[in-house]
Amino acid sequence: MPAFLTTLARIAETTDRNGVPNWLATHPQPENRVERVGETVQRVRAAGGEGGTWTTNRDGYLARIDGLVFGDNPEDGVVRGNLFLHPPLRFALEFPDGWDITNSEEQVVAQEPGNKVFMILRTIEPGRGRSLEQVAQQHMRESGYKATDLTETTIDGLQAVVGTYEGNASGIGKVMARGAHFVLGRNTYFIGGIAAPDLYPRVVGGFDRTIQSFRQLSQDEADAIKPNLIDFYTARAGDTWQSIAQRAGNGLVSATTLAIMNDHAIDEQPAPGTRLKIVVAGS
Incomplete structure:
Protein backbone atom coordinates (compact mmCIF):
# COMPACT_ATOMS: atom_id res chain seq x y z
CA MET A 1 0.00 0.00 0.00
CA GLY A 52 5.68 -14.56 10.44
CA THR A 53 5.90 -15.36 6.73
CA TRP A 54 5.62 -12.52 4.24
CA THR A 55 5.49 -13.31 0.55
CA THR A 56 5.18 -11.41 -2.71
CA ASN A 57 2.74 -12.95 -5.18
CA ARG A 58 2.86 -10.78 -8.30
CA ASP A 59 0.81 -13.16 -10.47
CA GLY A 60 -1.88 -13.36 -7.83
CA TYR A 61 -1.86 -9.59 -7.47
CA LEU A 62 -2.23 -9.05 -11.22
CA ALA A 63 -5.08 -11.56 -11.38
CA ARG A 64 -6.91 -9.66 -8.65
CA ILE A 65 -6.64 -6.26 -10.35
CA ASP A 66 -7.59 -7.52 -13.84
CA GLY A 67 -10.78 -5.64 -14.73
CA LEU A 68 -10.53 -3.34 -11.71
CA VAL A 69 -12.11 0.10 -12.16
CA PHE A 70 -9.44 2.73 -12.88
CA GLY A 71 -10.20 6.30 -11.96
CA ASP A 72 -13.70 7.49 -11.29
CA ASN A 73 -16.67 5.18 -10.87
CA PRO A 74 -19.68 6.37 -12.92
CA GLU A 75 -21.79 6.14 -9.75
CA ASP A 76 -19.73 9.08 -8.42
CA GLY A 77 -19.32 10.91 -11.73
CA VAL A 78 -16.45 10.54 -14.21
CA VAL A 79 -13.92 12.79 -15.92
CA ARG A 80 -13.50 12.27 -19.67
CA GLY A 81 -11.04 14.74 -21.14
CA ASN A 82 -12.38 18.17 -20.17
CA LEU A 83 -15.89 16.82 -19.47
CA PHE A 84 -17.39 15.89 -16.12
CA LEU A 85 -20.28 13.45 -16.49
CA HIS A 86 -22.57 12.22 -13.72
CA PRO A 87 -24.76 9.34 -14.93
CA PRO A 88 -26.96 8.86 -11.80
CA LEU A 89 -27.68 12.59 -11.57
CA ARG A 90 -27.80 12.80 -15.37
CA PHE A 91 -25.82 15.92 -16.15
CA ALA A 92 -22.64 16.99 -17.95
CA LEU A 93 -20.30 19.95 -17.52
CA GLU A 94 -17.49 21.06 -19.84
CA PHE A 95 -14.41 22.67 -18.29
CA PRO A 96 -11.83 24.64 -20.31
CA ASP A 97 -9.54 22.53 -22.49
CA GLY A 98 -6.33 21.35 -20.86
CA TRP A 99 -7.36 22.02 -17.26
CA ASP A 100 -6.60 19.50 -14.52
CA ILE A 101 -9.85 18.10 -13.11
CA THR A 102 -10.17 16.38 -9.73
CA ASN A 103 -13.38 14.60 -8.74
CA SER A 104 -13.96 13.95 -5.03
CA GLU A 105 -16.94 12.93 -2.93
CA GLU A 106 -17.75 16.54 -2.05
CA GLN A 107 -16.92 18.51 -5.18
CA VAL A 108 -15.25 18.69 -8.57
CA VAL A 109 -12.31 21.08 -8.90
CA ALA A 110 -10.64 22.17 -12.15
CA GLN A 111 -7.38 24.13 -12.30
CA GLU A 112 -5.72 26.02 -15.12
CA PRO A 113 -2.20 24.54 -15.43
CA GLY A 114 0.51 26.83 -14.13
CA ASN A 115 -1.87 29.29 -12.48
CA LYS A 116 -3.95 29.53 -9.33
CA VAL A 117 -7.14 29.79 -11.33
CA PHE A 118 -9.86 27.35 -10.32
CA MET A 119 -13.40 26.26 -11.04
CA ILE A 120 -15.59 24.27 -8.69
CA LEU A 121 -18.83 22.29 -8.93
CA ARG A 122 -20.62 21.24 -5.77
CA THR A 123 -24.02 20.86 -4.14
CA ILE A 124 -25.08 23.27 -1.41
CA GLU A 125 -27.79 23.38 1.22
CA PRO A 126 -31.24 23.71 -0.41
CA GLY A 127 -33.08 26.96 0.09
CA ARG A 128 -36.34 25.83 1.63
CA GLY A 129 -38.74 28.76 1.71
CA ARG A 130 -36.19 31.14 0.21
CA SER A 131 -35.68 32.50 -3.28
CA LEU A 132 -32.74 31.27 -5.36
CA GLU A 133 -31.18 34.73 -5.14
CA GLN A 134 -31.37 34.59 -1.35
CA VAL A 135 -29.79 31.13 -1.39
CA ALA A 136 -26.96 32.37 -3.63
CA GLN A 137 -26.25 35.42 -1.49
CA GLN A 138 -26.21 33.45 1.76
CA HIS A 139 -23.98 30.71 0.35
CA MET A 140 -21.41 33.17 -0.95
CA ARG A 141 -21.58 35.37 2.14
CA GLU A 142 -20.91 32.36 4.38
CA SER A 143 -17.97 31.48 2.11
CA GLY A 144 -16.52 34.96 2.58
CA TYR A 145 -17.60 36.54 -0.73
CA LYS A 146 -19.52 39.74 -1.42
CA ALA A 147 -21.72 40.08 -4.51
CA THR A 148 -21.00 42.96 -6.89
CA ASP A 149 -23.79 41.98 -9.28
CA LEU A 150 -26.45 39.26 -9.55
CA THR A 151 -28.53 38.31 -12.58
CA GLU A 152 -31.46 35.93 -12.91
CA THR A 153 -31.12 33.77 -16.03
CA THR A 154 -31.52 30.17 -17.23
CA ILE A 155 -29.01 27.37 -17.75
CA ASP A 156 -30.23 24.51 -19.95
CA GLY A 157 -33.77 25.63 -19.22
CA LEU A 158 -33.21 25.72 -15.44
CA GLN A 159 -33.78 28.86 -13.38
CA ALA A 160 -30.40 30.21 -12.27
CA VAL A 161 -28.75 33.14 -10.52
CA VAL A 162 -25.34 34.16 -11.92
CA GLY A 163 -23.18 36.66 -10.09
CA THR A 164 -19.79 38.30 -9.76
CA TYR A 165 -18.19 38.29 -6.31
CA GLU A 166 -15.16 39.61 -4.43
CA GLY A 167 -13.42 37.81 -1.59
CA ASN A 168 -10.28 36.16 -0.30
CA ALA A 169 -9.07 32.61 -0.92
CA SER A 170 -6.55 30.75 1.22
CA GLY A 171 -3.29 30.35 -0.66
CA ILE A 172 -4.19 33.05 -3.21
CA GLY A 173 -5.29 36.18 -1.39
CA LYS A 174 -7.76 38.64 -2.87
CA VAL A 175 -9.81 37.09 -5.67
CA MET A 176 -12.75 37.72 -7.94
CA ALA A 177 -15.29 35.01 -8.58
CA ARG A 178 -17.98 34.28 -11.13
CA GLY A 179 -20.60 31.76 -10.05
CA ALA A 180 -24.02 30.30 -10.77
CA HIS A 181 -26.59 28.76 -8.43
CA PHE A 182 -29.43 26.61 -9.77
CA VAL A 183 -31.68 23.71 -8.86
CA LEU A 184 -31.91 20.35 -10.65
CA GLY A 185 -34.19 17.75 -9.12
CA ARG A 186 -33.72 17.76 -5.36
CA ASN A 187 -30.24 19.27 -5.50
CA THR A 188 -29.07 22.87 -5.47
CA TYR A 189 -25.81 23.33 -7.35
CA PHE A 190 -23.04 25.90 -7.43
CA ILE A 191 -20.64 26.25 -10.36
CA GLY A 192 -18.01 28.95 -10.00
CA GLY A 193 -14.55 30.13 -10.91
CA ILE A 194 -12.01 32.18 -8.93
CA ALA A 195 -8.89 34.07 -9.94
CA ALA A 196 -6.73 36.91 -8.71
CA PRO A 197 -8.00 40.32 -9.92
CA ASP A 198 -5.18 40.68 -12.47
CA LEU A 199 -6.02 37.29 -14.05
CA TYR A 200 -9.80 37.54 -13.81
CA PRO A 201 -10.44 39.54 -17.04
CA ARG A 202 -8.59 36.88 -19.06
CA VAL A 203 -10.44 33.88 -17.61
CA VAL A 204 -13.96 35.14 -16.86
CA GLY A 205 -15.10 34.29 -20.39
CA GLY A 206 -14.04 30.67 -19.79
CA PHE A 207 -15.87 30.67 -16.47
CA ASP A 208 -19.08 31.78 -18.22
CA ARG A 209 -18.68 29.19 -21.01
CA THR A 210 -18.27 26.41 -18.44
CA ILE A 211 -21.30 27.61 -16.48
CA GLN A 212 -23.44 27.71 -19.62
CA SER A 213 -22.16 24.29 -20.74
CA PHE A 214 -24.09 22.53 -17.95
CA ARG A 215 -26.67 20.26 -19.55
CA GLN A 216 -28.92 17.41 -18.59
CA LEU A 217 -28.19 13.94 -20.00
CA SER A 218 -30.78 11.66 -21.52
CA GLN A 219 -31.20 8.25 -19.91
CA ASP A 220 -29.54 6.62 -22.94
CA GLU A 221 -26.55 8.97 -22.66
CA ALA A 222 -26.23 8.22 -18.95
CA ASP A 223 -26.49 4.46 -19.46
CA ALA A 224 -23.72 4.56 -22.09
CA ILE A 225 -21.11 5.92 -19.64
CA LYS A 226 -18.93 3.08 -18.37
CA PRO A 227 -15.88 3.08 -16.08
CA ASN A 228 -12.34 2.68 -17.36
CA LEU A 229 -10.76 -0.64 -16.40
CA ILE A 230 -7.33 -2.15 -15.76
CA ASP A 231 -6.19 -4.54 -18.49
CA PHE A 232 -2.85 -6.03 -19.51
CA TYR A 233 -0.57 -5.73 -22.51
CA THR A 234 2.68 -7.49 -23.38
CA ALA A 235 5.31 -5.08 -24.66
CA ARG A 236 6.73 -5.64 -28.14
CA ALA A 237 9.98 -4.56 -29.74
CA GLY A 238 9.89 -0.86 -30.54
CA ASP A 239 7.10 -0.08 -28.08
CA THR A 240 7.24 3.17 -26.12
CA TRP A 241 4.96 4.42 -23.35
CA GLN A 242 3.51 6.89 -25.83
CA SER A 243 2.75 4.25 -28.46
CA ILE A 244 1.22 1.87 -25.90
CA ALA A 245 -0.91 4.64 -24.39
CA GLN A 246 -2.28 5.55 -27.81
CA ARG A 247 -2.53 2.14 -29.51
CA ALA A 248 -3.44 -0.21 -26.66
CA GLY A 249 -5.09 2.31 -24.35
CA ASN A 250 -6.71 4.64 -26.91
CA GLY A 251 -5.28 7.65 -25.09
CA LEU A 252 -7.34 7.14 -21.92
CA VAL A 253 -4.29 7.90 -19.78
CA SER A 254 -1.08 9.71 -20.62
CA ALA A 255 2.22 7.99 -21.39
CA THR A 256 3.57 9.44 -18.14
CA THR A 257 0.77 7.91 -16.07
CA LEU A 258 1.22 4.57 -17.83
CA ALA A 259 4.95 4.48 -17.01
CA ILE A 260 4.31 5.35 -13.36
CA MET A 261 1.53 2.74 -13.08
CA ASN A 262 4.11 0.13 -14.09
CA ASP A 263 6.76 1.38 -11.64
CA HIS A 264 9.06 2.69 -14.38
CA ALA A 265 10.88 5.97 -14.75
CA ILE A 266 9.18 8.13 -17.35
CA ASP A 267 12.23 7.98 -19.65
CA GLU A 268 12.70 4.21 -19.17
CA GLN A 269 10.92 2.41 -22.02
CA PRO A 270 9.42 -1.08 -21.44
CA ALA A 271 11.42 -4.12 -22.43
CA PRO A 272 9.88 -6.52 -25.00
CA GLY A 273 7.96 -9.33 -23.30
CA THR A 274 7.12 -7.30 -20.18
CA ARG A 275 3.54 -7.68 -19.00
CA LEU A 276 2.20 -4.19 -18.41
CA LYS A 277 -0.87 -2.68 -16.80
CA ILE A 278 -2.88 -0.49 -19.17
CA VAL A 279 -6.23 1.31 -19.00
CA VAL A 280 -9.06 0.45 -21.39
CA ALA A 281 -12.62 1.67 -21.81
CA GLY A 282 -15.30 -0.35 -20.06
CA SER A 283 -18.02 -2.04 -22.05
Whole structure:
Protein backbone atom coordinates (compact mmCIF):
# COMPACT_ATOMS: atom_id res chain seq x y z
CA MET A 1 0.00 0.00 0.00
CA PRO A 2 2.75 2.57 0.75
CA ALA A 3 4.23 1.86 -2.70
CA PHE A 4 0.78 2.31 -4.25
CA LEU A 5 0.32 5.68 -2.55
CA THR A 6 3.80 6.73 -3.63
CA THR A 7 2.73 5.88 -7.19
CA LEU A 8 -0.29 8.15 -6.79
CA ALA A 9 1.98 10.91 -5.54
CA ARG A 10 4.21 10.52 -8.62
CA ILE A 11 1.16 10.83 -10.85
CA ALA A 12 0.00 13.90 -8.90
CA GLU A 13 3.38 15.52 -9.46
CA THR A 14 2.67 15.58 -13.21
CA THR A 15 -0.29 17.95 -12.65
CA ASP A 16 -0.81 21.21 -10.82
CA ARG A 17 -3.07 19.52 -8.23
CA ASN A 18 -0.63 20.44 -5.48
CA GLY A 19 -1.45 24.11 -6.03
CA VAL A 20 -5.08 23.75 -4.99
CA PRO A 21 -5.87 26.00 -2.00
CA ASN A 22 -6.68 24.04 1.13
CA TRP A 23 -10.30 25.20 1.12
CA LEU A 24 -10.78 23.47 -2.26
CA ALA A 25 -8.83 20.29 -1.49
CA THR A 26 -11.11 17.64 0.06
CA HIS A 27 -8.97 14.49 -0.33
CA PRO A 28 -5.59 14.06 1.38
CA GLN A 29 -2.64 14.13 -0.97
CA PRO A 30 -1.05 10.68 -1.50
CA GLU A 31 2.32 11.72 -0.10
CA ASN A 32 0.59 12.75 3.13
CA ARG A 33 -0.81 9.23 3.51
CA VAL A 34 2.34 7.22 2.73
CA GLU A 35 3.85 7.78 6.16
CA ARG A 36 0.63 6.86 7.98
CA VAL A 37 0.11 3.67 5.97
CA GLY A 38 3.77 2.72 6.38
CA GLU A 39 3.39 2.97 10.14
CA THR A 40 0.31 0.72 9.98
CA VAL A 41 2.21 -1.90 7.96
CA GLN A 42 5.01 -1.89 10.53
CA ARG A 43 2.52 -2.46 13.35
CA VAL A 44 0.92 -5.37 11.49
CA ARG A 45 4.30 -6.95 10.88
CA ALA A 46 5.27 -6.51 14.53
CA ALA A 47 2.00 -8.11 15.66
CA GLY A 48 2.74 -11.10 13.43
CA GLY A 49 6.01 -11.79 15.22
CA GLU A 50 9.46 -12.42 13.88
CA GLY A 51 8.46 -15.88 12.68
CA GLY A 52 5.68 -14.56 10.44
CA THR A 53 5.90 -15.36 6.73
CA TRP A 54 5.62 -12.52 4.24
CA THR A 55 5.49 -13.31 0.55
CA THR A 56 5.18 -11.41 -2.71
CA ASN A 57 2.74 -12.95 -5.18
CA ARG A 58 2.86 -10.78 -8.30
CA ASP A 59 0.81 -13.16 -10.47
CA GLY A 60 -1.88 -13.36 -7.83
CA TYR A 61 -1.86 -9.59 -7.47
CA LEU A 62 -2.23 -9.05 -11.22
CA ALA A 63 -5.08 -11.56 -11.38
CA ARG A 64 -6.91 -9.66 -8.65
CA ILE A 65 -6.64 -6.26 -10.35
CA ASP A 66 -7.59 -7.52 -13.84
CA GLY A 67 -10.78 -5.64 -14.73
CA LEU A 68 -10.53 -3.34 -11.71
CA VAL A 69 -12.11 0.10 -12.16
CA PHE A 70 -9.44 2.73 -12.88
CA GLY A 71 -10.20 6.30 -11.96
CA ASP A 72 -13.70 7.49 -11.29
CA ASN A 73 -16.67 5.18 -10.87
CA PRO A 74 -19.68 6.37 -12.92
CA GLU A 75 -21.79 6.14 -9.75
CA ASP A 76 -19.73 9.08 -8.42
CA GLY A 77 -19.32 10.91 -11.73
CA VAL A 78 -16.45 10.54 -14.21
CA VAL A 79 -13.92 12.79 -15.92
CA ARG A 80 -13.50 12.27 -19.67
CA GLY A 81 -11.04 14.74 -21.14
CA ASN A 82 -12.38 18.17 -20.17
CA LEU A 83 -15.89 16.82 -19.47
CA PHE A 84 -17.39 15.89 -16.12
CA LEU A 85 -20.28 13.45 -16.49
CA HIS A 86 -22.57 12.22 -13.72
CA PRO A 87 -24.76 9.34 -14.93
CA PRO A 88 -26.96 8.86 -11.80
CA LEU A 89 -27.68 12.59 -11.57
CA ARG A 90 -27.80 12.80 -15.37
CA PHE A 91 -25.82 15.92 -16.15
CA ALA A 92 -22.64 16.99 -17.95
CA LEU A 93 -20.30 19.95 -17.52
CA GLU A 94 -17.49 21.06 -19.84
CA PHE A 95 -14.41 22.67 -18.29
CA PRO A 96 -11.83 24.64 -20.31
CA ASP A 97 -9.54 22.53 -22.49
CA GLY A 98 -6.33 21.35 -20.86
CA TRP A 99 -7.36 22.02 -17.26
CA ASP A 100 -6.60 19.50 -14.52
CA ILE A 101 -9.85 18.10 -13.11
CA THR A 102 -10.17 16.38 -9.73
CA ASN A 103 -13.38 14.60 -8.74
CA SER A 104 -13.96 13.95 -5.03
CA GLU A 105 -16.94 12.93 -2.93
CA GLU A 106 -17.75 16.54 -2.05
CA GLN A 107 -16.92 18.51 -5.18
CA VAL A 108 -15.25 18.69 -8.57
CA VAL A 109 -12.31 21.08 -8.90
CA ALA A 110 -10.64 22.17 -12.15
CA GLN A 111 -7.38 24.13 -12.30
CA GLU A 112 -5.72 26.02 -15.12
CA PRO A 113 -2.20 24.54 -15.43
CA GLY A 114 0.51 26.83 -14.13
CA ASN A 115 -1.87 29.29 -12.48
CA LYS A 116 -3.95 29.53 -9.33
CA VAL A 117 -7.14 29.79 -11.33
CA PHE A 118 -9.86 27.35 -10.32
CA MET A 119 -13.40 26.26 -11.04
CA ILE A 120 -15.59 24.27 -8.69
CA LEU A 121 -18.83 22.29 -8.93
CA ARG A 122 -20.62 21.24 -5.77
CA THR A 123 -24.02 20.86 -4.14
CA ILE A 124 -25.08 23.27 -1.41
CA GLU A 125 -27.79 23.38 1.22
CA PRO A 126 -31.24 23.71 -0.41
CA GLY A 127 -33.08 26.96 0.09
CA ARG A 128 -36.34 25.83 1.63
CA GLY A 129 -38.74 28.76 1.71
CA ARG A 130 -36.19 31.14 0.21
CA SER A 131 -35.68 32.50 -3.28
CA LEU A 132 -32.74 31.27 -5.36
CA GLU A 133 -31.18 34.73 -5.14
CA GLN A 134 -31.37 34.59 -1.35
CA VAL A 135 -29.79 31.13 -1.39
CA ALA A 136 -26.96 32.37 -3.63
CA GLN A 137 -26.25 35.42 -1.49
CA GLN A 138 -26.21 33.45 1.76
CA HIS A 139 -23.98 30.71 0.35
CA MET A 140 -21.41 33.17 -0.95
CA ARG A 141 -21.58 35.37 2.14
CA GLU A 142 -20.91 32.36 4.38
CA SER A 143 -17.97 31.48 2.11
CA GLY A 144 -16.52 34.96 2.58
CA TYR A 145 -17.60 36.54 -0.73
CA LYS A 146 -19.52 39.74 -1.42
CA ALA A 147 -21.72 40.08 -4.51
CA THR A 148 -21.00 42.96 -6.89
CA ASP A 149 -23.79 41.98 -9.28
CA LEU A 150 -26.45 39.26 -9.55
CA THR A 151 -28.53 38.31 -12.58
CA GLU A 152 -31.46 35.93 -12.91
CA THR A 153 -31.12 33.77 -16.03
CA THR A 154 -31.52 30.17 -17.23
CA ILE A 155 -29.01 27.37 -17.75
CA ASP A 156 -30.23 24.51 -19.95
CA GLY A 157 -33.77 25.63 -19.22
CA LEU A 158 -33.21 25.72 -15.44
CA GLN A 159 -33.78 28.86 -13.38
CA ALA A 160 -30.40 30.21 -12.27
CA VAL A 161 -28.75 33.14 -10.52
CA VAL A 162 -25.34 34.16 -11.92
CA GLY A 163 -23.18 36.66 -10.09
CA THR A 164 -19.79 38.30 -9.76
CA TYR A 165 -18.19 38.29 -6.31
CA GLU A 166 -15.16 39.61 -4.43
CA GLY A 167 -13.42 37.81 -1.59
CA ASN A 168 -10.28 36.16 -0.30
CA ALA A 169 -9.07 32.61 -0.92
CA SER A 170 -6.55 30.75 1.22
CA GLY A 171 -3.29 30.35 -0.66
CA ILE A 172 -4.19 33.05 -3.21
CA GLY A 173 -5.29 36.18 -1.39
CA LYS A 174 -7.76 38.64 -2.87
CA VAL A 175 -9.81 37.09 -5.67
CA MET A 176 -12.75 37.72 -7.94
CA ALA A 177 -15.29 35.01 -8.58
CA ARG A 178 -17.98 34.28 -11.13
CA GLY A 179 -20.60 31.76 -10.05
CA ALA A 180 -24.02 30.30 -10.77
CA HIS A 181 -26.59 28.76 -8.43
CA PHE A 182 -29.43 26.61 -9.77
CA VAL A 183 -31.68 23.71 -8.86
CA LEU A 184 -31.91 20.35 -10.65
CA GLY A 185 -34.19 17.75 -9.12
CA ARG A 186 -33.72 17.76 -5.36
CA ASN A 187 -30.24 19.27 -5.50
CA THR A 188 -29.07 22.87 -5.47
CA TYR A 189 -25.81 23.33 -7.35
CA PHE A 190 -23.04 25.90 -7.43
CA ILE A 191 -20.64 26.25 -10.36
CA GLY A 192 -18.01 28.95 -10.00
CA GLY A 193 -14.55 30.13 -10.91
CA ILE A 194 -12.01 32.18 -8.93
CA ALA A 195 -8.89 34.07 -9.94
CA ALA A 196 -6.73 36.91 -8.71
CA PRO A 197 -8.00 40.32 -9.92
CA ASP A 198 -5.18 40.68 -12.47
CA LEU A 199 -6.02 37.29 -14.05
CA TYR A 200 -9.80 37.54 -13.81
CA PRO A 201 -10.44 39.54 -17.04
CA ARG A 202 -8.59 36.88 -19.06
CA VAL A 203 -10.44 33.88 -17.61
CA VAL A 204 -13.96 35.14 -16.86
CA GLY A 205 -15.10 34.29 -20.39
CA GLY A 206 -14.04 30.67 -19.79
CA PHE A 207 -15.87 30.67 -16.47
CA ASP A 208 -19.08 31.78 -18.22
CA ARG A 209 -18.68 29.19 -21.01
CA THR A 210 -18.27 26.41 -18.44
CA ILE A 211 -21.30 27.61 -16.48
CA GLN A 212 -23.44 27.71 -19.62
CA SER A 213 -22.16 24.29 -20.74
CA PHE A 214 -24.09 22.53 -17.95
CA ARG A 215 -26.67 20.26 -19.55
CA GLN A 216 -28.92 17.41 -18.59
CA LEU A 217 -28.19 13.94 -20.00
CA SER A 218 -30.78 11.66 -21.52
CA GLN A 219 -31.20 8.25 -19.91
CA ASP A 220 -29.54 6.62 -22.94
CA GLU A 221 -26.55 8.97 -22.66
CA ALA A 222 -26.23 8.22 -18.95
CA ASP A 223 -26.49 4.46 -19.46
CA ALA A 224 -23.72 4.56 -22.09
CA ILE A 225 -21.11 5.92 -19.64
CA LYS A 226 -18.93 3.08 -18.37
CA PRO A 227 -15.88 3.08 -16.08
CA ASN A 228 -12.34 2.68 -17.36
CA LEU A 229 -10.76 -0.64 -16.40
CA ILE A 230 -7.33 -2.15 -15.76
CA ASP A 231 -6.19 -4.54 -18.49
CA PHE A 232 -2.85 -6.03 -19.51
CA TYR A 233 -0.57 -5.73 -22.51
CA THR A 234 2.68 -7.49 -23.38
CA ALA A 235 5.31 -5.08 -24.66
CA ARG A 236 6.73 -5.64 -28.14
CA ALA A 237 9.98 -4.56 -29.74
CA GLY A 238 9.89 -0.86 -30.54
CA ASP A 239 7.10 -0.08 -28.08
CA THR A 240 7.24 3.17 -26.12
CA TRP A 241 4.96 4.42 -23.35
CA GLN A 242 3.51 6.89 -25.83
CA SER A 243 2.75 4.25 -28.46
CA ILE A 244 1.22 1.87 -25.90
CA ALA A 245 -0.91 4.64 -24.39
CA GLN A 246 -2.28 5.55 -27.81
CA ARG A 247 -2.53 2.14 -29.51
CA ALA A 248 -3.44 -0.21 -26.66
CA GLY A 249 -5.09 2.31 -24.35
CA ASN A 250 -6.71 4.64 -26.91
CA GLY A 251 -5.28 7.65 -25.09
CA LEU A 252 -7.34 7.14 -21.92
CA VAL A 253 -4.29 7.90 -19.78
CA SER A 254 -1.08 9.71 -20.62
CA ALA A 255 2.22 7.99 -21.39
CA THR A 256 3.57 9.44 -18.14
CA THR A 257 0.77 7.91 -16.07
CA LEU A 258 1.22 4.57 -17.83
CA ALA A 259 4.95 4.48 -17.01
CA ILE A 260 4.31 5.35 -13.36
CA MET A 261 1.53 2.74 -13.08
CA ASN A 262 4.11 0.13 -14.09
CA ASP A 263 6.76 1.38 -11.64
CA HIS A 264 9.06 2.69 -14.38
CA ALA A 265 10.88 5.97 -14.75
CA ILE A 266 9.18 8.13 -17.35
CA ASP A 267 12.23 7.98 -19.65
CA GLU A 268 12.70 4.21 -19.17
CA GLN A 269 10.92 2.41 -22.02
CA PRO A 270 9.42 -1.08 -21.44
CA ALA A 271 11.42 -4.12 -22.43
CA PRO A 272 9.88 -6.52 -25.00
CA GLY A 273 7.96 -9.33 -23.30
CA THR A 274 7.12 -7.30 -20.18
CA ARG A 275 3.54 -7.68 -19.00
CA LEU A 276 2.20 -4.19 -18.41
CA LYS A 277 -0.87 -2.68 -16.80
CA ILE A 278 -2.88 -0.49 -19.17
CA VAL A 279 -6.23 1.31 -19.00
CA VAL A 280 -9.06 0.45 -21.39
CA ALA A 281 -12.62 1.67 -21.81
CA GLY A 282 -15.30 -0.35 -20.06
CA SER A 283 -18.02 -2.04 -22.05
